[in-house]
Amino acid sequence: MPPKVGQGTARQESKPGATSPGNSTSSAGSATNSKFKQVSENVQKMASVPSYMRPKNNSAEQKSDGPRFKYKDVRSSAAVLAKKNAEAAAGEAARQHRDFLKAEEKKAAEEEAARLAALNAMINKSREQAAKYTNERLRTFREADMKEVDPEVLAVFKTDQIQALSVEGIASLSSAQMNKLSFVQIKAMSKEQMSELTDEQLSVLPPDFKMQVKDTLADYLKTEASKYTIERLKSLTKDEIKTISGGVLAAFSVEQIE
Structure with missing residues (x-):
């Protein structure tokens, strides 16, 4: 309904703290730029970090690099362990061989000592009998x-x-x-x-x-x-x-x- 004569158009008064439509658009753009800049910095930081040190995610890069690294690591550990086991087995075999030789040498020495003791005993007995003649x-x-x-x-x-x-x-x-x-x-x-x-x-x-x-x-x-x-x-x-x-x-x- 058209205003009555004498009544003018009411002027809108701005309230303290209120933002004008133009100011609202400018603030929103600044916030967007700031977030974009932060994301960009984060991406650059992530790019400088090796793939296997990055946080786990479902990206194609993580799926391709991660498992390959883990497989190499396990394979290397298995080779080192196998080498150590082989060296330990060889050392044990050598020790057992040395123990066997020592035991055989000791046995032969004991047998020779027993043989000589028996021979000496027989000779001494024979000498005692020979002295009677x-x-x-x-x-x-x-x-x-x-x-x-x-x-x-x-x-x-x-x-x-x-x-x-x-x-x-x-x-x-x-x-x-x-x-x-x-x-x-x-x-x-x-x-x-x-x-x-x-x-x-x-x-x-x-x-x-x-x-x-x-x-x-x-x-x-x-x-x-x-x-x-x-x-x-x-x-x-x-x-x-x-x-x-x-x-x-x-x-x-x-x-x-x-």
């Missing part, structure tokens, strides 16, 4: 006496005991007893004693040593055989002939034998 007793040895001597006991006879042994005792040595005599013991025999040794007794000796004994006796046997002249041989009784050693008899000439 005095030189006086050995000079009167007969075949029966020689059979009672243990080969192991004979092996520890001293050289003076061997030299004291009667020629009948020497002639009565068995193969087992001869086999236990050392080179030193045999060399300690007198030529008269050696001449009592038969080829059967000497057969247990090494060939070289057997030849040495025969070479040593060769001249002696010839000399001893020459002492039995044909006249003397004709006068010998059977008992006297039995006293001639086999070696001397072997050195007899054909004339002497006849």
Whole structure:
């Protein structure tokens, strides 16, 4: 309804704090610019940070970079762990091998010590028994006496005991007893004693040593055989002939034998 005459158009009074339409638009634009600037700064900051350090989100970048990094990390850790396990296993195998060698060495040493102890005990026992055979007793040895001597006991006879042994005792040595005599013991025999040794007794000796004994006796046997002249041989009784050693008899000439 048109205003009445006399009534003018009422002027609108602005209230304190009220914003005009033009001012409202300007304020809104400033706020938008400020938010845009902040977002832009945030984007730049995020771009400078490696993808795997960025906050988790559902972006394509996170989905592509994240899993690849994690797979590499796990694979590297597995390789390091496998290497450490292999080194530990090799070290344990080496330790077990060293322990095994030490145990075998200790076992061998103990066995050798036990063997030597048993051998020494046997030798000492044999020496005690050998000491019972005095030189006086050995000079009167007969075949029966020689059979009672243990080969192991004979092996520890001293050289003076061997030299004291009667020629009948020497002639009565068995193969087992001869086999236990050392080179030193045999060399300690007198030529008269050696001449009592038969080829059967000497057969247990090494060939070289057997030849040495025969070479040593060769001249002696010839000399001893020459002492039995044909006249003397004709006068010998059977008992006297039995006293001639086999070696001397072997050195007899054909004339002497006849």
